[in-house]
Amino acid sequence: MELDEFKSGWRNAGNRIKSQEDLEKMTKLVNHPVIKRIKTRLAIQIVVLLLFLLVYYDWFDGDQKPLYANLALVTGLVLYVLNDVVGYLSLMKPVGESNLRQSVLDYLMRVKRLSFFSLLVTLLYSSSIVIFFTSTIVFTKEKWLVLLFSTVIVCQLIILSSKLWSRWIKKLNQQIKDFDVDDNRTA
Amino acid sequence: MEKQFLQLIHDHQEIIYKISALYRDSKEDREDLFQEIVYQLWKSYPGFRGASKVSTWMYRIALNTALAIYRKPRLKIDHYPELPPKLHSLREESISENEDRLFEALGKLSDAEKAIVALYLDEFSYKEMAAITGFSETNIGVRLNRIKNKLKEIIK
Numbered sequence: 001m002e003l004d005e006f007k008s009g010w011r012n013a014g015n016r017i018k019s020q021e022d023l024e025k026m027t028k029l030v031n032h033p034v035i036k037r038i039k040t041r042l043a044i045q046i047v048v049l050l051l052f053l054l055v056y057y058d059w060f061d062g063d064q065k066p067l068y069a070n071l072a073l074v075t076g077l078v079l080y081v082l083n084d085v086v087g088y089l090s091l092m093k094p095v096g097e098s099n100l101r102q103s104v105l106d107y108l109m110r111v112k113r114l115s116f117f118s119l120l121v122t123l124l125y126s127s128s129i130v131i132f133f134t135s136t137i138v139f140t141k142e143k144w145l146v147l148l149f150s151t152v153i154v155c156q157l158i159i160l161s162s163k164l165w166s167r168w169i170k171k172l173n174q175q176i177k178d179f180d181v182d183d184n185r186t187a
Numbered sequence: 188m189e190k191q192f193l194q195l196i197h198d199h200q201e202i203i204y205k206i207s208a209l210y211r212d213s214k215e216d217r218e219d220l221f222q223e224i225v226y227q228l229w230k231s232y233p234g235f236r237g238a239s240k241v242s243t244w245m246y247r248i249a250l251n252t253a254l255a256i257y258r259k260p261r262l263k264i265d266h267y268p269e270l271p272p273k274l275h276s277l278r279e280e281s282i283s284e285n286e287d288r289l290f291e292a293l294g295k296l297s298d299a300e301k302a303i304v305a306l307y308l309d310e311f312s313y314k315e316m317a318a319i320t321g322f323s324e325t326n327i328g329v330r331l332n333r334i335k336n337k338l339k340e341i342i343k
Contacts (some may be wrong), residue, residue: 001286003304003307003308003331003334003335003338006292006293006304006308006338009286010205010308010309012286013201013205013208013290014200014201014202014203014204014208017197017200018197019197020193020197021234023196023200024189026221026222026229027189027193027226027229029226031222032222033218033223034219034227039264074229094230095227095248095252095255096307096332097318098251098321099323100251100254100255100299100319100320101320101321103251103255104254104255106255107254114286134206142205168338169232175254175299178297178298178299178300179299179320179321179322
């Protein structure tokens with residue numbers, strides 16, 4: 001079978017017509033399947049973190065902690081929220097009209113940048129919480145163990161997150177390789 | 188502007204359908220990609236001045252969206268080493284057998300090869316294909332030959 005024999009099948013595909021009303025709904029961000037989910041999760045996260053910022057000082061004795069611990073906690077939380085917002089805005093960015101290879105390259109750069117900042121911010125955020133809650137603690141053997149256990153859990157989460165990002169980056173790298181390998185062969 | 192856009196997309200929506208079917212396996216993922224492409228076309232529409240053909244503009248955005256946009260994590264789909272004869276019964280009933288087999292065969296190509304073959308099947312020139320994909324024109328020819336051989340093996 002020749003490739004040209006696929007042409008009639010290709011031409012006839014896609015006759016399942018969507019109405020203009022259906023198409024119109026698809027142009028609205030509010031109906032976007034993926035972004036809607038991300039937006040809801042982001043909104044919940046921001047509300048919870050902001051509420052925590054409002055109450056932590058009274059509930060967790062912020063006034064009895066040193067200034068550096070309060071600053072660390074607030075900075076960690078604000079960075080976390082900012083990183084989420086930047087990630088969301090980055091996803092909102094429309095695809096470019098450059099060629100496919102360039103587009104995948106640009107996307108790879110964006111994902112690499114996002115992954116770096118996301119992991120860094122998670123690390124800073126986790127550290128800020130530890131700094132805040134341990135700043136006035138008199139450590140006993142048990143408390144050291146709890147701290148060690150929490151640190152291990154946080155490290156595991158960061159490693160897991162880093163693996164997910166790596167898998168995504170690896171796939172994009174493979175796509176770039178697909179483009180480049182063939183160009184090198186014909187060059 | 189919205190009315191014009193909707194008419195344009197309505198008239199050429201088979202391009203979006205085909206790219207969605209080519210790059211996604213499940214019905215749900217195809218629907219998501221279809222919607223994503225329509226959304227991206229809408230965002231890009233103000234910049235479309237009609238300097239290129241509508242189909243060129245739509246393919247460019249649709250392919251860029253399929254390859255370089257956030258995709259939700261999904262379960263790994265195992266491909267059959269060969270096409271099962273009753274493949275159509277394994278997938279949604281609304282897709283005809285021929286169309287199903289066509290997309291199953293094309294689905295075994297790499298993402299870059301899928302882009303080339305889609306443009307070839309819609310009769311774009313090598314020059315247009317090179318501009319959309321970023322390959323050189325010579326490379327398009329070389330890759331098309333390899334794709335033909337690969338597809339012969341797949342449908343043997």
